[in-house]
Amino acid sequence: MSLASLAPLVDAAAVGDPQEGVPLALYLAVSGGLFLLGLLGVLTRRNPLLLFLAVELLLNSANLALVGFSRYWNVTDGHVFALVVMVVAAAEVVIGLGLVVAVFRQRLALDVDQMSSMKG
Amino acid sequence: MGERIVFTIAAASALSFGTLVVTLKEPFRATVALIGTLLSVAVLFLLLAAPFVAAIQVIVYAGAIVVLFLFVIAYLGERPIVEIGDRLGRYQAFAWLAVIGLAIQGFVVLATTQLPGVRDDPKQVGDIGSPEAIGRSFIDDYIVAFEATSLALLVAAVGAVMLAKRAVKSEGGR
Known part of the structure; x- marks a missing residue:
């Protein structure tokens, strides 16, 4: 197999195709794209609020892949784990935003580079 | 279509x-x-x-x-946000390097995967997404994960309350 094997996929996505549904590979491509965007945000953002937004993108891309594979294998497990991931995301946001508010009340700058007092 | x-x-x-x-x-x-x-x-x-x-x-x-x-x-x-220097700005090239490297890896994996039917029309699925199916899966197979998430939510709620309390004290409040 080579990179050229993606070509039929791209052709199939063109308008006027006899195929009806959407193959798993396209969902995985979207999921990967969202993950890359989130990773870029996490690595380059310095405002903790914007950093959490990028983490939400990462978690959402994982959810999309989970649900996509769940459809592919015709099982419910992926949906279950997607819901668990959402619960973890909610918990993470609650604690993270609590930390942001606590840091802000200490009159510190909202910058993750500044919060370095626990650095070894 | x-x-x-x-x-x-x-x-x-x-x-x-x-x-x-x-x-x-x-x-x-x-x-x-x-x-x-x-x-x-x-x-x-x-x-x-x-x-x-x-x-x-x-x-x-x-x-x-x-x-x-x-x-x-x-x-x-x-409230004004203090402007500070971009201490880590010069490392941003590594962030781009990581993202581009991961993009190439993902593209290669997606292009060369041998998973059967990954590029074909999806097959018909049964009842996998209804609340009933998900509830049964939670109770039958993933009861431990289900209880663990409830514990995680409880810990997060308690932690948020503790953080808020300390923040109020540091401001000279109650």
């Missing part, structure tokens, strides 16, 4: 709103862009025969979590 059109629109809007999330400078606008991404992904969930997950995505994510973000942004509000 219709499914393909809806998928194309939803995927394009998810990715473009995601780009806005990581490029907009203002937290408020980035959060509103995140709502667009979340709703687009919810549409993709609907296409993937996952109506319950899509509903929870809209209610919990686009509802509760985004509102929490907006509330905190409004609370921090207009």
Whole structure:
């Protein structure tokens, strides 16, 4: 197999195709794209609020892949784990935003580079 | 055909709103862009025969979590943010390096995968996305994970209360 094997996929996505549904590979491509965007945000953002937004993108891309594979294998497990991931995301946001508010009340700058007092 | 059109629109809007999330400078606008991404992904969930997950995505994510973000942004509000130097700015090239490297890896994996039927029309699925099926799966197979998530939520709630209490004390409050 080579990179050229993606070509039929791209052709199939063109308008006027006899195929009806959407193959798993396209969902995985979207999921990967969202993950890359989130990773870029996490690595380059310095405002903790914007950093959490990028983490939400990462978690959402994982959810999309989970649900996509769940459809592919015709099982419910992926949906279950997607819901668990959402619960973890909610918990993470609650604690993270609590930390942001606590840091802000200490009159510190909202910058993750500044919060370095626990650095070894 | 219709499914393909809806998928194309939803995927394009998810990715473009995601780009806005990581490029907009203002937290408020980035959060509103995140709502667009979340709703687009919810549409993709609907296409993937996952109506319950899509509903929870809209209610919990686009509802509760985004509102929490907006509330905190409004609370921090207009207070001036101290401008400091960009100490780690010179390392940003490594971030781009990591992202591009991962993109190439993902592309190669997706292009060369031997998974049967990954590029074909999806097969018909049974009842996998209804609340009943998900509830049965939770109770029958994943009861430990289910209880663990409830514990995680409890710990998060208690932790948030503790953080808020300490913050109030440090301000000379009650």
